[in-house]
Amino acid sequence: MPGNWALAEALPTWNTGTSPVVIADLDIAMGCDSTAATCATAYDGLHPDPLGEYRLAGAFSSVLHERLGVGSAALTVPAGVPDRSSATPTDLKFDGTQQGVTVTWPKVFGAHGYDVQWREVTDGGTSDWTDSSPGAEANRWDLGRQFTNQPYDGHRYEVRVRAAAGDLKSPWSDPVSGIAHPTGALPHHRLPGLGTHRPCRRAHPGPPLPGVHGHLERGRRGQTTHRRHRRTELTAMTRKVPTPG
Incomplete structure (x- = not known):
């Protein structure tokens, strides 16, 4: 890309003996063909898979050792790596106060984020799961009123979670359920003629x-x-x- 070539051309002018500046060429390290539909080191053609992560680390390691004299040797990058697995979230906790539906769980090692599904089960049935979009970046999730106009006070909700790291997904957790009694801000309502939800406040x-x-x-x-x-x-x-x- 033009920006990458411009960076490579500018770096030598920034480099000095007391403040060296060098470049780690991640494109070469990944080894992806820009004309191909897939790449062995990226799970979606862009983001690194486990082998791609090794190659990125190797690119930085080589520059640090060979150009800047850091470490006794550069990282050895294997030809292949085994498939990774991800642990399933456990010990989910349901809090029906504040937001009405808040679920927390211990962090899962290696997870970049979490997929979340929820459903209302007030009548005791088993309705279809609803995907939360967005999911959870950390080990906490709140049922957002701005997207669903829920939760409703006194209704029972069920939530399940799985860990995600790129295209790697863990199995779904056992669901946790509870009754919502929101104590936070008033629910959001769609105003006529507006495409977004805004809080409806009573005059005080x-x-x-x-x-x-x-x-x-x-x-x-x-x-x-x-x-x-x-x-x-x-x-x-x-x-x-x-x-x-």
Whole structure:
């Protein structure tokens, strides 16, 4: 790519004896053919698989040792590596307060993230699982109201999780369930004519402001109401100012 060639050409001008700058060519290390549909070192043509990770580490190791004198030898990259496996998440905990549905679990070694599925089981049935999109980057997941307009207070939910690392997936965990009693922010509702969810807030009267009729309401609507009242009063005050002379 043009940016990569420009970087390679610029690096020698940045390199000095007291502050050396060298490049590790990851493209050559991966050995992927840009015209091919697949690559032995990338699980999706771009992101490294286990062998690709070895080759990337080898590229940095070679530069550090051969160009900068770091270490006694460069990393030896094997010709192939065995398939990896991922442990299944265990010991899931359900919290029905705060967000309403929050599930946590111990971290799984080697996981880049977690796939999550959930379903409502209030009536005791076994409805289809719903994929959470996005999943969980860490070992905690909350049922997002902005995407589902759930959870509902008093309803029972079931959640299961699996570890993910690229194309590597663990088996699904045993599901955990609980009853939602949200104590956090009010649920989100879709407003007419808008393509996004926004919080629906009740007007909450605040302390009356001097010289302003009515109360300051919290939220965007309240700010508009307050400005309208204030603008009306300032207009009235202006009209009462006597003309000099």
